[in-house]
Amino acid sequence: xxxxxxxxxxxxxxxSWLVVHTPAPLQTLVSIVISVATIILxxxxxxxxxxxxxxxxxxxxxxxxxxxxxxxxGVFQPLADAVKSLTKEDLVPRAADQVxxxxxxxxLVGVVFLSYAVLPVGRNMTAVNLDSGxxxxxxxxxxxxxxxxxxxxxSHNKYSLLGAMRAIAQMVSYEIxxxxxxxxxxxxxxxxxxxxxxxxxxxxxxxxxxxxxFTPWGLAGFILFMIAATAETNRSPFDLPEGESEIIAGYFIxxxxxKFALFFLAEYLEMFAVSGLGITLxxxxxxxxxxxxxxxxxxxxxxxxxxxxxxxxxxxxxxVPRLRMDQLMNFAWKFMLPMTLVVIFSAGLWHFLSVxxxxxxxxxxxxxxxxxxxxxxxxxxxxARGLERGRKIEKRVYRYAE
Amino acid sequence: xxxEGIIQGLVETARNFFGSxxxxxxxxxxxxxxxxxxxPEATRxxxxxxxxxxxxxAGLRCVACQICEKECPPRxxxxxxxKDKKPDFVGKPQAYPxxxxxxxxxxxxxxxxxxxxxxxxxxxxxxxxxxxxxRFGGLLWTKEQLSKPNEYYQTIHPTEAAExxxxxxxxxxxxxxKAAAAAAAAAAKSAQAAASxxxxxxxxxxxxxxxxxxxxxx
Numbered sequence: 001x002x003x004x005x006x007x008x009x010x011x012x013x014x015x016s017w018l019v020v021h022t023p024a025p026l027q028t029l030v031s032i033v034i035s036v037a038t039i040i041l042x043x044x045x046x047x048x049x050x051x052x053x054x055x056x057x058x059x060x061x062x063x064x065x066x067x068x069x070x071x072x073x074g075v076f077q078p079l080a081d082a083v084k085s086l087t088k089e090d091l092v093p094r095a096a097d098q099v100x101x102x103x104x105x106x107x108l109v110g111v112v113f114l115s116y117a118v119l120p121v122g123r124n125m126t127a128v129n130l131d132s133g134x135x136x137x138x139x140x141x142x143x144x145x146x147x148x149x150x151x152x153x154x155s156h157n158k159y160s161l162l163g164a165m166r167a168i169a170q171m172v173s174y175e176i177x178x179x180x181x182x183x184x185x186x187x188x189x190x191x192x193x194x195x196x197x198x199x200x201x202x203x204x205x206x207x208x209x210x211x212x213x214f215t216p217w218g219l220a221g222f223i224l225f226m227i228a229a230t231a232e233t234n235r236s237p238f239d240l241p242e243g244e245s246e247i248i249a250g251y252f253i254x255x256x257x258x259k260f261a262l263f264f265l266a267e268y269l270e271m272f273a274v275s276g277l278g279i280t281l282x283x284x285x286x287x288x289x290x291x292x293x294x295x296x297x298x299x300x301x302x303x304x305x306x307x308x309x310x311x312x313x314x315x316x317x318x319x320v321p322r323l324r325m326d327q328l329m330n331f332a333w334k335f336m337l338p339m340t341l342v343v344i345f346s347a348g349l350w351h352f353l354s355v356x357x358x359x360x361x362x363x364x365x366x367x368x369x370x371x372x373x374x375x376x377x378x379x380x381x382x383x384a385r386g387l388e389r390g391r392k393i394e395k396r397v398y399r400y401a402e
Numbered sequence: 403x404x405x406e407g408i409i410q411g412l413v414e415t416a417r418n419f420f421g422s423x424x425x426x427x428x429x430x431x432x433x434x435x436x437x438x439x440x441x442p443e444a445t446r447x448x449x450x451x452x453x454x455x456x457x458x459x460a461g462l463r464c465v466a467c468q469i470c471e472k473e474c475p476p477r478x479x480x481x482x483x484x485k486d487k488k489p490d491f492v493g494k495p496q497a498y499p500x501x502x503x504x505x506x507x508x509x510x511x512x513x514x515x516x517x518x519x520x521x522x523x524x525x526x527x528x529x530x531x532x533x534x535x536x537r538f539g540g541l542l543w544t545k546e547q548l549s550k551p552n553e554y555y556q557t558i559h560p561t562e563a564a565e566x567x568x569x570x571x572x573x574x575x576x577x578x579x580k581a582a583a584a585a586a587a588a589a590a591k592s593a594q595a596a597a598s599x600x601x602x603x604x605x606x607x608x609x610x611x612x613x614x615x616x617x618x619x620x
Contacts, residue, residue: 060422065433315416319414335404
């Protein structure tokens, strides 16, 4: 085993060493516990880091410093936040459905952690290699909707119920483009297994990896996937379910102390999970884009890409204001859904425009790329024109102000 | 084109993000405990009592007239008048406050006490870092805590202090001139009395004019 390979496989080696040194009947259990504990610790730690980086990043985007008081450059801010949320009083409304109210945050966090099982965070580093990994991911992800509605319903509060209903409407609407945009990848890869999808993309030719994001349908699909993922995780600009100016905090309005922290944690974990799936489907998972950088450990590639996507999420949050409910729905059904269907069509075209049809590479490859891009771009322009027609954009006249 | 505005917005926030690390002008935040803005001269927080000279007891300007206590809208001032008297800055015997308390938890910084005070004895302070761990006793300020020298007032509100000092200087000069005139009149009278023995008998020793008491210059 060469040195880069040893570093790449260090966690796999460590785990198998630990498992081998336990008594035989316990080996399966120990293996499961190690995988689960690692996932929980690593991603909870990433959550702590993200909270402080998000606050600092948003601050910088608004020409502020952001938190810089706790520890050097404020890096220990998450510890202070944790102490604060743990020591706060845990209030449960008298009218609340006590059991459901108690269970909702636990269900949410549990369900979100389940989806990490199929994410390949490195070469040979997938907790469970399911044949239907992508399907499993979306099936488990739908559980968050249940938890959100449990929270909203059990709180016995108008605002929480409104927030929960908004959340359900939004999540159901955006789940369709989310899944349809990944259908293109599944079609091309010919498998539902996340591990196999990454292996498919890790192949290189002429030093360049076969990431799906390098294809026209992959690029469009990736953008659509990330937009749908933003809506699915209730992040700005799609954070209507918690819209402070209208319904105060949405479905977790009646939660305080550590339960509130759990909601917060779940929201971020959902973001990491769906980003992880985006990386797996479009950005080549743990593989490096060019073969001369392959010596960098695979798990570093995965977490590097994850951090980049988290930054993109923060960047969008710092830029785009919240949508209105009708804008949200129009966008989902009139733009996202047709575009994902177009992407699927383009992916199909890509599959059939093989060397026999368009001729040998490199010219054939370029023709194939351009044709598939045109198939996506032309409907995009038409759709954009159609959506903008009849909408008058003019200077607003105030009747009573001024 | 659809999505153009979002790209423009993203460029703007990216410019802010990287710019804030390079250009210091972008960051307008004043990081308070380490960096401070200079306070404007008209800053006012809570009232304090002024005294002349170095002894807060002897020099306290307050004569316990209790006007401020009566005028205070939230009634945060509590004054108890003394039984005895002490000379004020022109030498007139005046009462002084035996107790002067301000409950700053109640005070609303309206400055009415300052405006009604005929003796220039109460003024607004600029000190604002007043947190305390005792929310009852710690926020009830006694006469000893409230008394501050005139020099301090001159540093925090120079323009106002100069005005007050000028007026008080004039008052003092008037009082001294009056006393000097009275002394001159008395001296003239006694000289006259010395000239006529009958008159001297009439004036007697008890009728000696009130000699101006020693004036302590500020």
